[in-house]
Amino acid sequence: MNPKKDLLGIEGLSSKEIINYLDTGEKFLEVLDRPIPIIPALRGKTILTLFFEPSTRTQISFSIAAKRLSADVVSFSTSTSSVKKGETLLDTAKNIEAMKVDGVVVRHSASGAPKILADNLNAFVINAGDGTHEHPTQALLDIMTMRQHFGYIKNLNVLIIGDILHSRVARSNIFGLKALGANVAVCAPPTLIPIDIDKLGVEVFYNLDEVIGDFDVVMALRIQLERQESGLFPSVREYRNLYGLTIERVKKMKPKSIVMHPGPTNRGLEIDPEVADGPKSVILKQVKNGVAMRMGILFIHAGGKIE
Amino acid sequence: MQGVRLNSILIKNGRIIDAKSRFDRIADILIEGNKIQKIERNLKVDAAKVIDATGMIISPGFIDLHCHLRDPGRPDEETIESGSKAAVAGGFTTICCMPNTEPVIDNEGIVNYIKKEAEKVNLCRVFPIGTITKKREGKEISEFGELVKAGVKGFSDDGNTVSDAKVLRYAMEYSKIFDIPIFEHPIDENLSKGGVMNESEVSTRLGLPGSPAIAEEIIVARDLMLSKFTGAKLHLCHISTRGSVELIRKAKKEGIDVTCETCPHYFFFNDTVLETYNTNYKVNPPIRTEIDRRAIIEGLRDGTIDCISTDHAPHTQAEKELELVSAPFGMTGLETALSMIIMQLINIEKFSWLEVIDKLTLKPAQVLKERLGVIKEGAIADIVIINPNIKWILNPENIKSKSKNTPFLNKELIGRAEYVLVNGEIKYQTGV
Numbered sequence: 001m002n003p004k005k006d007l008l009g010i011e012g013l014s015s016k017e018i019i020n021y022l023d024t025g026e027k028f029l030e031v032l033d034r035p036i037p038i039i040p041a042l043r044g045k046t047i048l049t050l051f052f053e054p055s056t057r058t059q060i061s062f063s064i065a066a067k068r069l070s071a072d073v074v075s076f077s078t079s080t081s082s083v084k085k086g087e088t089l090l091d092t093a094k095n096i097e098a099m100k101v102d103g104v105v106v107r108h109s110a111s112g113a114p115k116i117l118a119d120n121l122n123a124f125v126i127n128a129g130d131g132t133h134e135h136p137t138q139a140l141l142d143i144m145t146m147r148q149h150f151g152y153i154k155n156l157n158v159l160i161i162g163d164i165l166h167s168r169v170a171r172s173n174i175f176g177l178k179a180l181g182a183n184v185a186v187c188a189p190p191t192l193i194p195i196d197i198d199k200l201g202v203e204v205f206y207n208l209d210e211v212i213g214d215f216d217v218v219m220a221l222r223i224q225l226e227r228q229e230s231g232l233f234p235s236v237r238e239y240r241n242l243y244g245l246t247i248e249r250v251k252k253m254k255p256k257s258i259v260m261h262p263g264p265t266n267r268g269l270e271i272d273p274e275v276a277d278g279p280k281s282v283i284l285k286q287v288k289n290g291v292a293m294r295m296g297i298l299f300i301h302a303g304g305k306i307e
Numbered sequence: 308m309q310g311v312r313l314n315s316i317l318i319k320n321g322r323i324i325d326a327k328s329r330f331d332r333i334a335d336i337l338i339e340g341n342k343i344q345k346i347e348r349n350l351k352v353d354a355a356k357v358i359d360a361t362g363m364i365i366s367p368g369f370i371d372l373h374c375h376l377r378d379p380g381r382p383d384e385e386t387i388e389s390g391s392k393a394a395v396a397g398g399f400t401t402i403c404c405m406p407n408t409e410p411v412i413d414n415e416g417i418v419n420y421i422k423k424e425a426e427k428v429n430l431c432r433v434f435p436i437g438t439i440t441k442k443r444e445g446k447e448i449s450e451f452g453e454l455v456k457a458g459v460k461g462f463s464d465d466g467n468t469v470s471d472a473k474v475l476r477y478a479m480e481y482s483k484i485f486d487i488p489i490f491e492h493p494i495d496e497n498l499s500k501g502g503v504m505n506e507s508e509v510s511t512r513l514g515l516p517g518s519p520a521i522a523e524e525i526i527v528a529r530d531l532m533l534s535k536f537t538g539a540k541l542h543l544c545h546i547s548t549r550g551s552v553e554l555i556r557k558a559k560k561e562g563i564d565v566t567c568e569t570c571p572h573y574f575f576f577n578d579t580v581l582e583t584y585n586t587n588y589k590v591n592p593p594i595r596t597e598i599d600r601r602a603i604i605e606g607l608r609d610g611t612i613d614c615i616s617t618d619h620a621p622h623t624q625a626e627k628e629l630e631l632v633s634a635p636f637g638m639t640g641l642e643t644a645l646s647m648i649i650m651q652l653i654n655i656e657k658f659s660w661l662e663v664i665d666k667l668t669l670k671p672a673q674v675l676k677e678r679l680g681v682i683k684e685g686a687i688a689d690i691v692i693i694n695p696n697i698k699w700i701l702n703p704e705n706i707k708s709k710s711k712n713t714p715f716l717n718k719e720l721i722g723r724a725e726y727v728l729v730n731g732e733i734k735y736q737t738g739v
Contacts, residue, residue, distance in 0.1 A: 111631065
């Protein structure tokens, strides 16, 4: 399969393309369990991780993935966006181009920023999260984790709880899961649900207790405290009471169902520690799968070879 | 046969269209001095200059009720000179410049500065709009008397709505002394806060903060009620939603003294263009859904929408090169409006030329209460000669505006102004 140059989002990918990512990611899981977990697939390739927004986990996950494939990794992160330094993204792109890197992994607080880079770079661009738009690598590792657990995605019932309005993880998961034929629903206060989301084929619920028992996968999203400050819900306490994954609620879940979270978790807020660490949680599996999936993604886009 | 008339221009064989008289016929026009002397078929006159307008459309010069010239304050974006050049290149002979300059147009001194600059530039008529409130702060009404005396043709806090309904009520009541319209920018600031595009399925998919249609409609409804209550003349700027069109249609039936305008980008594009993340599509109000776009076209067709303005909003490349969330609102419009109108309204929607010329000339002249926007014997010779079929590329080097923030850069457009006359003088000629 001839991949597109960039991975900017899940929207618009065919089921075939998504499955190719899942299959490739799964192949690399085995490498991670080897005594010396390194293969020379991307030897001589240079990958730049460019993080304009702080994210230790995702950046580390990408760095490890690239190193496991023997690529050279250069990491750059800044908590202040380049705009503040008076450098536009276009200018950044031109500078990267001049330095001749093969691929760029970018995280940016502005939706669409990776597209600006991709449109102006010969190097491939992997979106590691842009604003409230997409986080395609997270969705792919999430879907890989679901497929690992259930063996199928079609007709799987997935519930995403929390700040859908500002969540790039939710968007990418919705696009990917719908493309593969899963049933996706969201549950949140109406103020945290973006307009017309039902047009994406998503069911919308406001009352978690009524529906939590109907799903195979329950995914909680991180709730940002500044959302409360901007008046979208009355208090953190009330949020936990209505939408938190508490032990009592998780007890109502289906027998074989799982709990997911893209991390980092606000333990005791959107998810109780006992749930995050409990038997239904696959949160650490998601983290491990993240490295394998990102190896697969880099491998596909860098045109790697297995010797 | 008379001798050569000095200072005369003969435009031959053009299709002359005048909205007021509903004249639509091929004829010759003789211009002497600043006036239209004669309109007749096969005029036998030896004029100093003869323009062959065969196949061309001859319209009164366009009147733009809404543009931003950024002068004083932002000469890097636009000046009265560059903005005037852009205006005449687009067929506009009269433009109204909005007062959100630095400093704002809230006193006689700034009005005089603009008038003097425009005189110096000597291309098109430039009518300043004064602020509704001092410093455009939305708190106390400006000195309307001084501003009207200095020459402003309307009042607007454009860029912001007058949030405080009481302040707007006073402004409307007070404006009745001068019988000059209030140009309201109808967008609720709280509802639209943070929005970079229309709030819709598209903004949901793109993960971009949305500004909802109701942010506009709530203020349109409020302003219509205030106009009814005060009896003041209200002109609603850049109408973009179906709900606004419906509210205004109803208000007009009730007899409320309201006029309104829309801009070419609201009937040319729908919000899926934001999928490109091209900041040149970031405008305020935002480009709306296809349903809204259709309603704007219907509003133009049934006369609910009176005028087409440009909301020409120049910004530098550096400003627009930022990400969508950081880039400023606005696209340029003076040099592309005519093509957008031809491509969408004439060629696709099959509007008559009379209908669109009405919205570009007579209707805005009526809002301003100026005796402009007509072609008849004795009228002031503000004229645009249009080639309606020519295909051309909007080359960055040929753009007259100082700013190039248009989504049409390097793209093909249809139709353009070939000659523009203001006060009987040729102020623009394509390629010259």
